[in-house]
Amino acid sequence: MAGFQTAARLHGFGAAPSAQVHVIVPAGSGVPKIQGVAAHEAVLPVSTVVEISGVPCAPAARSAVDLARVLRRMDALPLLDLSLRAGACSRDELLAEVALHARLRGVRQARRLTELADPRAECRQESQLRLLLIDGGLPAPEPQLWVPDQDGVHIYRLDLGYREQRVGVEYDGRSHLDPDRLHHDRSRLNWLAANGWRMRHFTATDLYRRPQHILATLRPLLLAP
Incomplete structure (x- = not known):
């Protein structure tokens, strides 16, 4: 078989x-x-x-x-x-x-x-990024986390996120280089920043060649008092 x-x-x-x-x-x-x-x-x-x-x-x-x-x-x-x-x-x-x-x-x-x-994981790299964070001693992030506005309406969805700390983690693949996608991402990032979210974006180079950079970037945001 x-x-x-x-x-x-x-x-x-x-x-x-x-x-x-x-x-x-x-x-x-x-x-x-x-x-x-x-x-x-x-x-x-x-x-x-x-x-x-x-x-x-x-x-x-x-x-x-x-x-x-x-x-x-x-x-x-x-x-x-x-x-x-x-x-x-x-x-x-x-x-x-x-x-x-x-x-x-x-x-x-x-x-x-x-x-x-x-x-909830939507692509291979999201799964791998999530595992990297967990294996690196960081709290497990929530996949495809929805961020609501002040009325409770879901506005934007994050690849990975920490709701309590208001930290978002995203994998930027090739689709993010599309001009229309770049315009949408800019508006999205501005809204998230204005509403207290700290976003960190990583690429294939970060994930596969310098994973410690990812952990070092996120550790102060998640583990600091």
Whole structure:
């Protein structure tokens, strides 16, 4: 049956692309060597097989937890977030699946990341930025935080935010270079600043090459008396 990255893609949360087709084979049956195919011997039996477009697959929760055990943390959390956002599985299903993987390699990572998974995350970089802040010892930010006006009407939404401290954290990708987007962002930032919000923006260079800069920038805003 399809498993790991291939099953995740079929279930609609293929956040960990792979050039190979990943399949799960029964324990003790031998792992076939086929070009372009990554075969994984099932240490843990797959209780239910799901058919998607005629392809037998491991269930969504099983595929997500299998990947959360073996991927890097920064790749695993975006996948778990997307599995929830896509509706492929629920948090309860993920937690139940993690319990079945007790004592398997990587299960501690999978358990911790499942507890952090959030369907509100809208892109890979938002998930990674959130994990960076948590791993760096900062409070967990709220994804897609809505900021209301004085009448309680939602005005703007932040990638990540700390409501009590009025600190917003945003990932600026290429879409932010669009002229219309720049005009909108300027008006948005002016309104947020006028209403007491301190916004900090970071790019791919910050996230992947100088993560300590992100932590050093936010730590005084969040942990100062």
